[in-house]
Amino acid sequence: MDVVIAILLGAIGSLVAAELYANGPRIADALIRFAVSRLPEDEKARFLEEWRADNEDFVGAIGKVGHAIGCYLGASRVASIVQRCRSLTRDKTGNLPKVGIHQDIKTSNIYEYDPTRHSGPD
Numbered sequence: 001m002d003v004v005i006a007i008l009l010g011a012i013g014s015l016v017a018a019e020l021y022a023n024g025p026r027i028a029d030a031l032i033r034f035a036v037s038r039l040p041e042d043e044k045a046r047f048l049e050e051w052r053a054d055n056e057d058f059v060g061a062i063g064k065v066g067h068a069i070g071c072y073l074g075a076s077r078v079a080s081i082v083q084r085c086r087s088l089t090r091d092k093t094g095n096l097p098k099v100g101i102h103q104d105i106k107t108s109n110i111y112e113y114d115p116t117r118h119s120g121p122d
Helices: 002-036 041-056 060-087
Strands: 100-103 110-113
Touching (some): 002 060
């Protein structure tokens, strides 16, 4: 009986893996669209285009889904950074302070930095 259960579980696992591999790009795109829905309205189109383009750099369905999960997990942080940037006050010359957002494509980590001080995250 144990052998039958092991074979059955192996077959089911193989089917699930095949479906994930076949539908990985669609799943990744759906996750990215869901992540973008968490952003401010006027930023959605830009981040949708950027995250889809970044996703194309990943090889294989699992890499694409992993990147999309990172986008989803980082979307709330991006939204809060965008809101913070909008709340900044202008200096004496009327300019807003320069704040940048950088997303590391390999880790999907999101960094906030001041581009006037250095060229990217530490």
